[in-house]
Every structure is written in C-alpha cells, then in structure tokens.
Amino acid sequence: SDPDLVERARAARAALGDRAFVLGHHYQRDEVIDFADVTGDSFKLAREAAARPEAEFILFCGVHFMAESADILTSDAQQVVLPDLAAGCSMADMAAIHQVDEAWAVLEDLGIAGDTIPVTYMNSSAAIKAFTGRHGGTVCTSSNAEVALRWAFDQVGGVDGTGKVLFMPDQHLGRNTAVLKLGLPLEACVVFDPRKPNGGLTDAELRDARVILWRGHCSVHGRFSVQNVHDIRAAVPDVNVLVHPECKHEVVTAADYVGSTEYIIKMLDAAEPGSSWAIGTELNLVRRVAREHPDQNVHYLDSTVCFCSTMNRIDLPHLVWAMESLVAGRVVNRIVVDPDDAHWARVALDQMLALPG
Numbered sequence: 583s584d585p586d587l588v589e590r591a592r593a594a595r596a597a598l599g600d601r602a603f604v605l606g607h608h609y610q611r612d613e614v615i616d617f618a619d620v621t622g623d624s625f626k627l628a629r630e631a632a633a634r635p636e637a638e639f640i641l642f643c644g645v646h647f648m649a650e651s652a653d654i655l656t657s658d659a660q661q662v663v664l665p666d667l668a669a670g671c672s673m674a675d676m677a678a679i680h681q682v683d684e685a686w687a688v689l690e691d692l693g694i695a696g697d698t699i700p701v702t703y704m705n706s707s708a709a710i711k712a713f714t715g716r717h718g719g720t721v722c723t724s725s726n727a728e729v730a731l732r733w734a735f736d737q738v739g740g741v742d743g744t745g746k747v748l749f750m751p752d753q754h755l756g757r758n759t760a761v762l763k764l765g766l767p768l769e770a771c772v773v774f775d776p777r778k779p780n781g782g783l784t785d786a787e788l789r790d791a792r793v794i795l796w797r798g799h800c801s802v803h804g805r806f807s808v809q810n811v812h813d814i815r816a817a818v819p820d821v822n823v824l825v826h827p828e829c830k831h832e833v834v835t836a837a838d839y840v841g842s843t844e845y846i847i848k849m850l851d852a853a854e855p856g857s858s859w860a861i862g863t864e865l866n867l868v869r870r871v872a873r874e875h876p877d878q879n880v881h882y883l884d885s886t887v888c889f890c891s892t893m894n895r896i897d898l899p900h901l902v903w904a905m906e907s908l909v910a911g912r913v914v915n916r917i918v919v920d921p922d923d924a925h926w927a928r929v930a931l932d933q934m935l936a937l938p939g
C-alpha cells in the first residue's frame with residue numbers, strides 16, 4: 583500500500599479512538615484487515631457489532647447485507663458506515679422482496695404456507711430478513727445453518743415430519759445442510775426459480791418437498807468443481823480438502839471438511855505442521871491463511887477462481903475517506919434500515935442469536 587495513505591489511515595484511526603469500531607470480514611483485503619479491530623465470519627461480526635454499544639460509529643469493512651445487519655443490531659444512536667456503497671453481494675441480489683412475497687403467495691394458494699418456516703441466510707436484504715421475522719422464521723449463517731434448520735423443522739413437526747422450510751437465497755448452503763447435516767434425501771429438496779410461474783415446479787413437487795430452496799448461489803464459490811477436487815488429490819498426496827458450504831453439493835460431498843470462513847481459519851490454526859490443505863473459498867482469505875501458516879502446504883482449490891469483487895471494493899482509499907470524513911464531522915455512506923423492516927429483521931436475527939450452540 584501507498585505509505586502516505588497508510589499514514590493517513592493511522593492518523594484518522596487514532597483521531598477517532600473509541601468513538602469508532604472497525605469490523606473486518608475475512609474476505610477483506612490485507613490493507614483493510616490491518617485496520618480492523620475485530621475480524622470474523624458473518625456470524626461473529628454480527629455478534630461483535632451488537633456487543634459494542636459504546637461505539638458511536640461502526641465502520642463495517644464487508645458487504646452491504648452485513649452492514650444492514652449491524653445497523654439493525656445496534657442502537658439508534660450508533661451509526662454504521664460502509665466505506666463503499668457499491669460493496670454488495672451478488673447472491674443477496676438474487677432474492678428481491680417482491681419475488682419472495684410472490685413465492686409465499688404461491689405456497690398460500692397451495693395451502694402449504696402454514697406448514698412452512700422461512701429460513702434466510704445472512705446474505706440477504708434487510709427486507710427479506712424482515713419477511714422471515716414476520717413469518718416466524720430465523721436468519722442463519724454458514725456457521726449455524728444446521729442448528730437453524732433443525733430449529734425451523736422443530737417449529738413444524740420435526741425433521742422426520744411433513745413440515746417444510748423455505749430456504750433463501752443460497753440453494754447450495756440449504757441443500758448441503760439439509761442433506762449432509764440433517765440427513766434428508768436429496769429428492770426432498772426442490773429449487774424454486776423466482777423468474778418462473780410456480781417457481782418452475784408442479785403443485786405436487788411443491789407439496790412433496792421438505793426444503794424449498796431459493797434459486798440463488800454465490801458466483802465465487804459456484805466456480806469450484808468436483809474436477810478441481812480430483813485434480814488436487816492427484817497432484818498433492820494426503821491433501822485435506824476444505825471448502826465453504828456455499829460450494830455446490832457435489833464439491834462439498836467430495837471434500838473432507840466444510841465450514842464457514844472462521845472455521846476454515848480455525849482448522850488451519852489447529853493443523854499438524856507439514857500437512858497439506860486445498861481451500862475452496864475466496865482468495866484474500868486463502869492467501870492470508872497460507873502466509874500465516876508457512877509450516878503448512880496450503881493450496882488454492884482452483885487457481886483460476888479469483889476474489890469476491892464486491893468484498894474487494896472496500897480498499898484503503900475508501901476506508902481512509904470514510905474515517906477522515908468522520909474525523910471532520912461528516913458521516914458518509916451511512917447504512918440505515920427502514921424502521922419497520924429493522925423491527926422484524928431484528929426478530930429473525932435475535933432468533934438466530936438465541937439458537938443453541
């Protein structure tokens with residue numbers, strides 16, 4: 583990084599002192615992570631934001647849905663700043679609230695909405711979290727999807743019953759959790775395509791489904807393939823394949839370990855020196871983990887897969903601009919959720935925070 587910029591960042595950070603708290607997601611650039619007070623996966627960052635009532639400003643170095651969640655979980659007096667408003671998430675954008683309302687109307691017309699609990703992945707808009715709260719559901723993240731899904735099924739008669747979960751918007755996390763963690767058959771999951779009438783499904787398919795998966799995915803994790811897993815196993819003897827649950831079902835099935843970004847870091851921290859790892863997640867994180875573990879042999883699962891382009895929008899110039907503006911008394915790029923949505927989204931987020939484990 584430009585030394586002058588680093589110096590300005592240090593000065594602005596020092597001037598803000600305890601008035602500001604800087605959160606950094608594990609996919610952020612190193613130049614940004616250097617200024618994070620806490621780093622974490624999306625679940626840890628949500629908890630950290632909620633646990634900082636003394637901070638006037640929460641500088642969220644991550645993506646839009648994470649900053650919205652921080653605004654919902656903090657008090658009205660606290661202000662959440664996203665250093666670049668263009669830091670969205672292509673997966674979260676795959677579910678618009680009007681599409682979710684329409685999908686729910688399909689389930690109501692079929693008479694199955696009363697038997698269905700919505701579960702929304704953290705990677706969704708505040709409006710969709712609010713929808714979920716209004717309909718008695720919960721938010722989940724990649725680190726608690728299993729408990730969240732079990733809890734949701736318990737609301738409608740248990741995993742072995744006939745009730746359903748509407749899982750939004752990541753079909754892969756939903757399928758991987760339902761099949762690999764809860765033991766539901768693959769056929770129990772159907773994919774609802776919001777662009778098609780009836781989600782592209784027959785009434786019977788919707789009635790028989792146990793998990794209705796939204797047709798959404800992550801463009802970064804969607805690129806890892808089973809071939810990548812076979813290739814790395816052929817090239818690196820005894821390699822441990824460790825992937826994020828946003829990867830496709832067949833990739834997760836072929837891998838040895840699956841978990842959130844925080845889990846990936848903990849696995850490497852606990853690994854035997856000299857062991858080999860192939861990691862299937864965003865590149866900033868994999869590079870950092872490789873650098874922090876020179877005693878291990880860390881590979882990228884697919885050398886052609888790149889960064890999450892929206893996470894990378896937050897760079898040092900944007901962070902410096904946001905911090906210097908705050909020092910000068912101007913709050914830029916504040917994220918404010920509509921109060922009614924914030925109320926109901928908080929119900930769904932609090933439900934997640936109350937889940938066991």
Ligand code: 13P
Binds near residue numbers: 723841844
């Ligand atoms: P984590 O909850 O594992 O940090 O994942 C967030 C995310 O956006 C992964 O693509």
Ligand code: SF4
Binds near residue numbers: 672
């Ligand atoms: Fe969204 Fe994928 Fe980027 Fe995560 S890695 S923020 S899911 S686009």
